[in-house]
Amino acid sequence: MEEHVSAYVAREQKKPLPPPPTEAGALAVLRKNLFATPLDSIVTILLGLFSVWAAWRIFDWSVLSAVFTGSSREACLAGDGAPVGACWAFVRAKFGLFTYGLYPVDERWRVDLTMLLLVAFTLPFAIPRVPFKGLNLFLLVGAFPLIALVLLTGGQFRIGGGWVAFMFILAAFVSTMLAAGNLNAPPGWLRVATWLAAIAVLVLIVSNILPSGQFRLLVFSFTTLSLVAFLLAVASIAVSAFASVSSSGKHASVLMHVLLPPLYVAALLVLLAGDLGLQPVPTSRWGGLLVTLVVALTGIAASLPLGILLALGRRSHLPAIRLLSVVFIEFWRGVPLITVLFMSAFMIPLLLPSGVSFNQLLRALLGVALFSAAYMAEVVRGGLQAVPKGQYEGAQALGLGYWQMMRLVVMPQAIKLVIPGIVNTFIGLFKDTSLVYIIGLADLLGAVRRGFSDPNWITPTTPASGLVFAGFVFWLFCFGMSRYSIFMERRLETGHKN
C-alpha cells in the first residue's frame, strides 16, 4: 500500500544555509583566533606591530642598507650619519676562504670534484625510485672515501712498513671470516690461516718494541720484523683463499669474495703512497666548509655502524662484550666533546715520542666519530627495546641465527622507529663540528671568525654579517637533513597512525 504524501511535504532534506559570515571564511578565522577577546586583540596588535617592525629592520639591515660590493673596509664604513647594514662585501671577498680554507687556489677543483662526486653518489642513493642500490652503496661507502681521501690529500704519504703489515693483518682476519662463512671450507686450513694471522700480530707488536734498522721496499720503509709480519698476513690470506676454493665449485666468485678485503687494502695503500701527479695538500691547509663537511660526514658515516654494533653489544648476553660496550658508551657520553678535543690537543703530544706529530684533523675525526657513536648507540638501543619480544622469538623459531635475526627482522624495525633520533644525532654532530676551532682547525665558523681579524675588513658590522652567513649555511644543511628524515619517515610509515 502506497503512502500518501502531500505535495507540500519535502521529499528530501533541505540544503543547509551557508554559515553566517561571522562564523566562516578568513574573517571569522581571524576573529576567532586573533581577536576573540579584548585582551587577545591587544596582544595581536602589539605582536603584529612588533613582527612588522622586526621584519622591516631585518630586511633593512640585510638588503636595503647592506653593502654588496667593495674590496675593503672603506666600503662598509658608515658615511655621514646613515648607519650601514650587513657587510656582504666581506662575505663575498672571503667566500673562497670560507669554502676551502687555505686550500691552494689552483687545486680547489679537487675539492669541487670531491663534493660533486659526493652529490652524484648520494642523490641517487637517497631517492628510493632510482635502481642499482647495491652498486650505488658500494660506490658511496667503498669507493668514495678512497677517491675523496686521495683527491683531497694528494696522496704521497710516507707510510711505515708497520702500517702496511697492520692493514694486511686486518684484511687477513676479515678474509678468514669470509672463508669460514662457506660451510664446506675445510676447518683445518682455516685454523692454519687464523694462526698465521695471530702470529703476524705478535711479530708486529715485537717489531714495534725492538729497535731495528729500516730499509725501503717500494715506497714503504720496513723493518725486518714488520716485513715478516706482512708476509705472514699474506700467507694467511693465501691459505684462506685456498681453503675456500678447494671446497667450492664456483671458484671465481668465491675467490673474489675472500680476496676482496686484501685487494681493497692494497688499493688503499697504493693510492695513499703512490704518486698520482696530484700536489699533496697538508690537512693544515684545509678549512672552511670543507673541514665542516669532512668532519661531519666522517662522523656520520662512522657513528651509525659503530653505534649499531655498540647497541647490540650493550644488549648482548655475553658479559665481556656487554661490559665493554657499557664502559665505552658511558665514558664517551660522560665526557664533553670539548674536553675530548682539548685532551687530543694537549695529552696526545705528551704521550707521543718527541717529534712524532699526530695529524690535527685526524684527532678531531677520531674524537667526533667515537663521541657520536656513543650517542648513536643509545638511540639505536631505544629502537631495539621498542621491537616486541615476539619478533625475536618468531625469528628464532624460523631457525635464523643471531646475525640473520638482527639483519632481517629486528634491525629494519628498530632503525625505522628511531629515524628522528638518528637524524637528531646527525644534526647535533654537524653543528658540533664547530668545536674543532678549539684545536686550531678552522671549520666554516672558524674561518668566518678568522676573517674578522683581517685589518682590511674591521668594521662594526663585519662580525654580524659573517656570523649570519655562517648561521645560514649551517641552517641550510641541517634543515635539508631534517626534511629528508621526515620524507623517509612518511615513506616508511613508522608512526602507527592507524
Add this chain to the structure above:
Amino acid sequence: MNSSIKALLGTAAVALVAVPASAATLDDVRDAGQLRCGVNTGLPGFASQNDQGEWQGLDVDYCKAIAAAIFEGDDSKVEYTPLSAVQRLPALQNSEIDVLARNTTWTMTRDTTLGLNFVGVNYYDGQGFMVREDLNVTSALQLSGATVCVQSGTTTELNLTDYFRANNMEYNPVVIESQSDVNAAYEQGRCDVLTTDASGLYATRLELANPDEHVILPEVISKEPLGPVVRQGDEQWFSIVKWVHFGLLNAEELGVTQDNVEEMMDSDNPSIRRLLGVDGTFGEDIGLENDWMVNVIEAVGNYGEIFERNVGPDTPLNIQRGMNALWTNGGLHYAPPIR
C-alpha cells in the same frame, strides 16, 4: 711512561706525519723544507689572513724573515700554525712548531722555567683600558667596582689583578677564552671596561658600532714586551732567530730597505757591508749563507717597513711608532752591532 709502550703508541699514531726528532732544529727545518711557525689565530696587524688566504701581519713577517734567511730568500716555505693563547707554549714545548711568533709577552717565568727562550722584543706593548665615554671616567684609578672583560690564560689577566690590588680597588672580572668574544661581551655591555694590550685596544675600537663613544684611558699598567720564542737547548737555532731580529733592526738603522738593498751591496759603509754579507762570514757562522740578510730584506724589508706595512699610520690600525721607534729616534729598539 714505559718507553716500549710509548714506542707502541707512537707507531700506532704515526698517522700521516712523522718527523724524526733531533737536537738541530735548523737541520729539521731544512729536511722538512719548511719552517713551522706558530702565529695568532687572528690579531689585526700581527697575524691575520687576507682575502686570498695569505697570512699577513707583523708576527707573520717574522716567520717569513726567518724562512727567507734559511731558504735563500724563499719566504713562502712557512707552515703557519694558528694557536690560541693557552695552546701556544705547549705547542712549542712539544715540538709541534719550530718558532713561536705570536705576540707573546716575555716574562721571567716563561723564559726560565718552561724550557723556552725569548729571542728579543719585536713589539713593545703595554696593557690599557677602554671604557664607554658616557661613564665619564678619565683615569683607570676611578674604575673601582667596575666589571672588567679580560682574556683568559694571558698576562693581561694577571696584570689586571695586580693593578687593582695595588690600588686597593674592587672589580668583577669577566674572563673569556677568545679575544673576539671578549670584544663582543664588551660591546653587548656585559662589562664596563675592556682591557688588553694597547695595540689590541685600537683594533677593537675599530670594530665597535660607534668608535667615538669609547675612550682609551691614558694609563698603561704593564710592560708587555712581545717577542718570538724558541725552545731551549738548541743554541744555533736560538742565534738564527735572534739575529734575524737584530738584522732587521740594524737594517733600519743603516737605512737598508727592500728597494735599495741591491744598491747597498756596493756601499762603502763597513757596517752595511757586514750586514749584507759582503764582508765577513757572519751568515756562515750561524749555519746560513753569508747573504742571509739580503734574502731577508728582499723578502720583508727592514723592521721599520714591517711596522709601517702592518700596523703603522697608513693602516686601519693607525699605531704610532712610539716606544717601537729605534733608539736613535727616541724609541726602545736597540740591536747589538754585527761585527
